[in-house]
Amino acid sequence: xxxxxxxxxxxxxxxxxxxxxxxxxxxxxxxxxxxxxxxxxxxxxxxxxxxxxxxxxxxxxxxxxxxxxxxxxxxxxxxxxxxxxxxxxxxxxxxxxxxxxxxxxxxxxxxxxxxxxxxxxxxxxxxxxxxxxxxxxxxxxxxxxxxxxxxxxxxxxxxxxxxxxxxxxxxxxxxxxxxxxxxxxxxxxxxxxxxxxxxxxxxxxxxxxxxxxxxxxxxxxxxxxxxxxxxxxxxxxxxxxxxxxxxxxxxxxxxxxxxxxxxxxxxxxxxxxxxxxxxxxxxxxxxxxxxxxxxxxxxxxxxxxxxxxxxxxxxxxxxxxxxxxxxxxxxxxxxxxxxxxxxxxxxxxxxxxxxxxxxxxxxxxxxxxxxxxxxxxxxxxxxxxxxxxxxxxxxxxxxxxxxxxxxxxxxxxxxxxxxxxxxxxxxxxxxxxxxxxxxxxxxxxxxxxxxxxxxxxxxxxxxxxxxxxxxxxxxxxxxxxxxxxxxxxxxxxxxxxxxxxxxxxxxxxxxxxxxxxxxxxxxxxxxxxxxxxxxxxxxxxxxxxxxxxxxxxxxxxxxxxxxxxxxxxxxxxxxxxxxxxxxxxxxxxxxxxxxxxxxxxxxxxxxxxxxxxxxxxxxxxxxxxxxxxxxxxxxxxxx
Amino acid sequence: xxxxxxxxxxxxxxxxxxxxxxxxxxxxxxxxxxxxxxxxxxxxxxxxxxxxxxxxxxxxxxxxxxxxxxxxxxxxxxxxxxxxxxxxxxxxxxxxxxxxxxxxxxxxxxxxxxxxxxxxxxxxxxxxxxxxxxxxxxxxxxxxxxxxxxxxxxxxxxxxxxxxxxxxxxxxxxxx
Numbered sequence: 015x016x017x018x019x020x021x022x023x024x025x026x027x028x029x030x031x032x033x034x035x036x037x038x039x040x041x042x043x044x045x046x047x048x049x050x051x052x053x054x055x056x057x058x059x060x061x062x063x064x065x066x067x068x069x070x071x072x073x074x075x076x077x078x079x080x081x082x083x084x085x086x087x088x089x090x091x092x093x094x095x096x097x098x099x100x101x102x103x104x105x106x107x108x109x110x111x112x113x114x115x116x117x118x119x120x121x122x123x124x125x126x127x128x129x130x131x132x133x134x135x136x137x138x139x140x141x142x143x144x145x146x147x148x149x150x151x152x153x154x155x156x157x158x159x160x161x162x163x164x165x166x167x168x169x170x171x172x173x174x175x176x177x178x179x180x181x182x183x184x185x186x187x188x189x190x191x192x193x194x195x196x197x198x199x200x201x202x203x204x205x206x207x208x209x210x211x212x213x214x215x216x217x218x219x220x221x222x223x224x225x226x227x228x229x230x231x232x233x234x235x236x237x238x239x240x241x242x243x244x245x246x247x248x249x250x251x252x253x254x255x256x257x258x259x260x261x262x263x264x265x266x267x268x269x270x271x272x273x274x275x276x277x278x279x280x281x282x283x284x285x286x287x288x289x290x291x292x293x294x295x296x297x298x299x300x301x302x303x304x305x306x307x308x309x310x311x312x313x314x315x316x317x318x319x320x321x322x323x324x325x326x327x328x329x330x331x332x333x334x335x336x337x338x339x340x341x342x343x344x345x346x347x348x349x350x351x352x353x354x355x356x357x358x359x360x361x362x363x364x365x366x367x368x369x370x371x372x373x374x375x376x377x378x379x380x381x382x383x384x385x386x387x388x389x390x391x392x393x394x395x396x397x398x399x400x401x402x403x404x405x406x407x408x409x410x411x412x413x414x415x416x417x418x419x420x421x422x423x424x425x426x427x428x429x430x431x432x433x434x435x436x437x438x439x440x441x442x443x444x445x446x447x448x449x450x451x452x453x454x455x456x457x458x459x460x461x462x463x464x465x466x467x468x469x470x471x472x473x474x475x476x477x478x479x480x481x482x483x484x485x486x487x488x489x490x491x492x493x494x495x496x497x498x499x500x501x502x503x504x505x506x507x508x509x510x511x512x513x514x515x516x517x518x519x520x521x522x523x524x525x526x527x528x529x530x531x532x533x534x535x536x537x538x539x540x541x542x543x544x545x546x547x548x549x550x551x552x553x554x555x556x557x558x559x560x561x562x563x564x565x566x567x568x569x570x571x572x573x574x575x576x577x578x579x580x581x582x583x584x585x586x587x588x589x590x591x592x593x594x595x596x597x598x599x600x601x602x603x604x605x606x607x608x609x610x611x612x613x614x615x616x617x618x619x620x621x622x623x624x625x626x627x628x629x630x631x632x633x634x635x636x637x638x639x640x641x642x643x644x645x646x647x648x649x650x651x652x653x
Numbered sequence: 654x655x656x657x658x659x660x661x662x663x664x665x666x667x668x669x670x671x672x673x674x675x676x677x678x679x680x681x682x683x684x685x686x687x688x689x690x691x692x693x694x695x696x697x698x699x700x701x702x703x704x705x706x707x708x709x710x711x712x713x714x715x716x717x718x719x720x721x722x723x724x725x726x727x728x729x730x731x732x733x734x735x736x737x738x739x740x741x742x743x744x745x746x747x748x749x750x751x752x753x754x755x756x757x758x759x760x761x762x763x764x765x766x767x768x769x770x771x772x773x774x775x776x777x778x779x780x781x782x783x784x785x786x787x788x789x790x791x792x793x794x795x796x797x798x799x800x801x802x803x804x805x806x807x808x809x810x811x812x813x814x815x816x817x818x819x820x821x822x823x824x825x826x827x828x829x
Contacts, residue, residue, distance in 0.1 A: 249726060291660060298664075333668050340661035347657045384670075400752050401724055528764035609733055617765065 017082050020070025021161035024111075027063035027118070028151040030056045034121075034144030038137035042209070050137035054125040057140055060147065061118040068115045071160055072102050081167045084108065084160040090171035090585050092556040093179070100184035101174040106324075107160035109187055113304075114150050116188070116195045117143070124199055124224070131220060138206035139199075146198055149331045157324045173556065173585035182242035190235030190262055194300035196228020197269060201297035204290045205339060208346040218280035218289065223644045225276060225293075229269045230640035236262050237633035245593050250526060250604050250621045252629060255404040260383040261303030264376050268296040271372040274365050281427060284362060287347035288369070294339045299376070301332050306383070357429035364422030371411040371418075378407045405521075416471040416514050420446075420478035423507060439478065446474035458523045458624065468518025475511030479504045498646035506639025509632045516628025526621040533614045540622035542603060543567045549614060557581045559592070562616070564605050566596055573603075578618075580607045602626050686801040691718070691793065692783035699750050699758055699772035706771040710747060711795060715825050717746045718793040719769070719809075720781060722753040723761045725789040731808035732765050738814070739768035744794075744822060748772035751781045751789055794818060796825050 034056035041049025071084075075098045080086040088108075089101045103112040121143045128136040154160075177183070203221045207213040239259065244252045253259060272292040279289045356362035382399045424438055450470025455461045483504050486496040496504075529537045536545040545565045552561040559581040566573045576594030583590065593606040601624045608617035686692070695707035711718070719735065721728040739746060748769035750758045755774060762772070775781055784793065794803040803821055805813060 247726075287657065294660075329668065329671055336664055337661065337668075340664055344655060344657045344661055348655060384667075400722070402752060402754075528761070530764075608729075 016070050016077075017074050017079065017161045017163065020067045020074075021159065023063045023067040023070065024151065024155060024161075027060045027067065027114075028148065028155065030060040030063065031144050031147040031151055034060060035141055035146075035148050036144075037141075038144070039141035039209075042134040042137045042141070045134070047133065050133050053137045053140035053144075057118065057121045057125050057144065060144075061122045064111075064115050064118045068102075068111055071108060071111060072099060074161075075099065075102055078171065080169075080171050081163050082160075083162045083164045086164060086168050086171045088171070088174050090173040090556065092584075093171075093174060094555055096181075096184065097174055097179050100178070103187050104174050104178045107154070107158045109191075110150065110154045110158055111160055112188060113191050113195060114147065114154065116191050117147055117150065117198065120192075120195055120199055121147070124202075128220075135206055135210060138209050139202045142202035142205045143198060146202075146335065149335070153324075153327050153331065157327050170585070173583065176557070176581070176583040176586060176588060176590045177246065179556075179583075180242060180246050182238055182246065186235060186238045186242055189231050189238060193228050193230075193232025193235050193269075194262075194265060194303065196224065196231060197265060197293075197297040197300050199224040199228065200272065200293045201339070204293035205342065208290065208342045211346060211349065213286050213290070213350055215280050215283050218276050219648070221293070222273070222276045222280060223649045225269065225273055225296075226640045226644050229266070229273055230637040232262070232266050232269060233633055233637040233640070236266060237630050237637075240633075241630050244626075245595055247591070250593070250606065250619065250623065252520075252626065255382065255399075255401045257306055257383050258303075260379050261299075261306050264379050264383075265296050265299040265303060267372050267376040267379070268292055268299055271369045271376075272296050274368050274372075278362055278365050282356070282362060284356070285366075285369075286350040287343075290343060290347060290350070292369075294336070294343060298332070298336045298339070301328075301335065304328065356427070359425065359430045359432055359435075361422065361425040361427050361430070364418060364425050367418055368415065368422065371415040374411040375408060375415075378411070379404070382407065413467070413471065416475060416510070419507060419510065420474045423478065423503060424481070438481070442477035442481065443474060446470045446477060449473045454519075454522065458519070460523065462522065465518060465522040468522070469515060472511045472513075472515030472518060475514060476508050477511075479508040479511060497648075499643045499648065502639045502641070502643025502646070504639070505642055506636045509635030509637075509639060511632070512628045512635060513632025516625045516632055519625040520623050520629065523624050524621065524626075526619065528608065528617055528619050530611050530615055531618040532616075537618070537620055539603075539620050540601075541568060542573065542622065544603075544605060544618075544620055546616075546618070549616070552579060554581065556585065557583045557590075560607070560610075562594070562605070562607055562618075564594055566603055576603070576605055578605045578607050597627065599627060600625060686785055686793070687804060689801060690799050691795045691801050692780070694773065694775075694780040694783065696749075696773035696775055696780060699748070699755065699762075699774040702755075702774070706747075706773050708799070710771050711745065712799060713797055715744055715797060715822060716795050717744050718749060718784070718795060719746055720749045720751050720784065720786045720789050720791045722751045722789045723757040724753065727808040728790045729765070731790055731810070732768070734809055734811060734814070735768040736766045737811075744818075745770045749775055749780060749784070751775050751786065752778040794821060 033052055037049045037056070038053035041047070041052070073079075074082045074085050075089050076095065078085070078089060078091055078098070080089075084105070084107050088105050089098055093101065101108070103109040121140060124143065125136070125140055128139065131139075200221055203217070203224065207217050236259075239262070240252045243254065243259075244250065272289065275285050275289045275292055278285045382404050385399060420442070421435065421439060424435060447470050450466040450468075450473065451461075453469050454465045482496060483501060486501075489495070525540050527537065527539060531537060531546045533546050533549055536543050538544075543566070545567070547563045547565055549560060549562050552559040559579040561577050561579045564576050564578065566576065574596035576596050578594030579592035581590045581592055582588070591606050591608075593604055595605075596603040601622060604619075604621040604623060606619045608619055610616055691708060693708040695705045695709065698704040698706045717738075721732075735746060738744065746768050748771070750772050752775070754776075758772075758774070762769075773780065784791070790808055792805045792809050793801050796802050802825065803817060805817065
């Protein structure tokens with residue numbers, strides 16, 4: 015009964031989404047206040063019914079109702095309750111439902127915080143969001159209904175994919191979706207502005223905080239995903255250039271470009287048509303990401319749903335949404351260009367360069383992800399593009415971006431006298447270069463041009479980001495403090511610096527070896543000795559494991575003890591690697607069991623990963639910067 | 654034509670590509686190589702850049718050509734089985750180390766064992782393209798006349814070996 019209620023609630027939500035998508039848009043067109051007022055109430059109604067539907071599915075999981083096909087396929091009795099709940103979005107159908115839930119929550123939030131906006135404008139924004147909801151609800155109900163029942167009820171379920179039985183992956187998709195879906199708000203703002211035919215600086219001011227919130231969730235989501243891959247895939251890598259990762263990285267790059275271009279549009283009224291195009295692209299790439307993952311058009315470890323029918327539906331939906339947006343863009347954008355000028359050395363120029371490099375980066379990822387597909391389509395053979403290609407290609411836009419970042423954030427709007435900039439920045443620049451040259455040799459005993467450039471870039475960004483907060487902190491009494499939005503920018507950029515430093519050091523000085531190890535044996539890596547003390551059996555609620563106890567010593571002193579495991583999940587019978595990681599701020603020591611080679615002998619992968627934590631820390635600090643920026647007073651009194 | 658129409662055209666092009674792509678299942682397309690001569694190649698050996706190895710090495714015999722790389726988790730998964738095959742002397746295995754770097758690949762063979770008669774080092778992946786590899790690992794069975802008889806995508810296992818390869822090999826060897 016409960017699943018039927020969930021199903022029914024979803025149908026009511028669809029009806030309400032239709033109201034929300036159609037009536038306010040007609041109302042805004044005719045200037046009919048009654049029709050426009052439908053927007054908020056129908057959005058709230060839709061949200062309530064989606065919550066009911068989502069709760070019903072969750073209930074089915076918690077109760078292990080295996081008469082529901084989706085539950086039977088992705089849960090089992092012995093699954094811990096936390097994972098029964100996270101299993102709701104552990105596969106295609108449920109993750110769509112989660113997407114819809116998040117989308118309607120965003121819409122309610124937009125309704126709540128847009129009361130000071132012109133009523134036609136907010137009606138249009140909510141209307142566009144309603145139409146997007148209609149698309150996703152139809153998709154779910156027609157092709158991916160999670161509430162379908164089974165005729166024959168199995169005694170136990172098929173279990174959740176063991177890869178997903180992990181706290182990191184329990185919260186990674188929701189965060190990612192909050193980010194993806196959040197860009198739909200920026201998208202809706204862009205469409206509404208184009209429908210109104212009026213895009214002024216106020217528009218940018220309204221759009222900015224929403225975009226930043228979406229961006230910061232996406233940042234955290236991606237960082238968590240990377241961290242999860244690091245410790246759960248047993249490989250020690252933190253980024254694989256897997257199509258699914260790329261699918262989340264492209265909207266991130268575009269979203270980052272959008273945030274920066276919005277700043278120009280708000281402050282100077284420039285880049286308007288460009289900002290619109292970015293807002294459309296960021297969301298389109300989010301949709302495209304979903305399409306790539308869900309359709310199975312690119313085969314990958316992540317793509318759990320490979321079903322062409324779904325692929326065609328998403329493609330059609332994607333086509334309608336994006337073609338509609340781009341046609342509107344082609345009609346409206348030419349009216350928007352403004353010609354306020356700016357000098358070559360000015361913040362505008364730096365932000366323009368930022369945008370260019372970020373878009374190039376997104377284009378590279380796009381090319382690398384889709385080129386194999388294109389070759390296939392044209393029938394000219396198949397190619398494969400692997401991590402080495404991406405790593406090299408990404409340097410091209412990212413290196414200049416990193417170097418320019420430190421200068422750009424100190425440049426003034428309109429025109430910046432070069433002398434002042436030079437005087438302000440020369441000391442940080444010199445320190446950065448000095449550290450860049452010295453650090454690799456001193457700390458890691460090896461040097462290289464690229465490493466030095468990377469370290470210098472990281473330090474340079476960090477120091478440059480600290481300049482303004484430092485001055486603000488040391489200011490004389492009575493001087494104005496830094497506005498939150500400027501502080502947020504400094505913090506986020508500091509995070510970028512940490513991130514750059516982390517990537518540089520870990521890719522240059524990462525050590526990994528694969529060894530055969532027997533109990534009692536030891537290996538030496540990067541001055542640490544790893545001794546396999548014992549191998550023992552361990553047991554979890556739904557798996558059995560072999561656990562190694564490894565003692566790590568440095569100069570005889572015990573540094574830590576880790577317990578890498580090789581787990582076999584009982585229902586799906588597959589083996590999972592649970593790495594043993596001894597984490598420190600300046601290095602991770604990573605041990606993963608490979609294959610059993612003989613009695614008490616295992617192949618073991620031991621890795622030394624210096625500064626790897628900086629990568630995720632950097633990403634979290636970027637997100638924190640976004641959080642500080644949106645707490646600026648300007649946005650709270652938005653109108 | 655307005656420059657503002659460009660994004661629209663770019664996107665339409667992309668959609669066309671997707672529509673064609675959706676009608677194909679990349680994992681099920683039979684390799685166009687099947688029944689055709691194996692692409693010839695001669696590349697520096699992984700172990701010694703001055704020595705050339707390649708398709709000439711397995712001319713006239715039934716052989717496996719295995720495309721692998723250290724960045725490929727599936728390759729690691731199947732490596733143990735390749736070692737078993739090599740130990741059983743079932744069929745000579747010729748490695749094509751694909752889009753990899755030399756030190757890593759050598760380290761890998763030292764640590765995990767070397768099942769290959771020879772390993773060709775295909776740094777820029779050009780030979781991989783000739784063989785139609787779209788990912789690693791991929792394994793090809795080549796007969797005595799140098800024809801590609803079978804192609805397997807994804808890690809090789811004992812089960813797949815017994816099912817898909819052994820009958821073919823018996824047939825090829827028996828046809829003498």
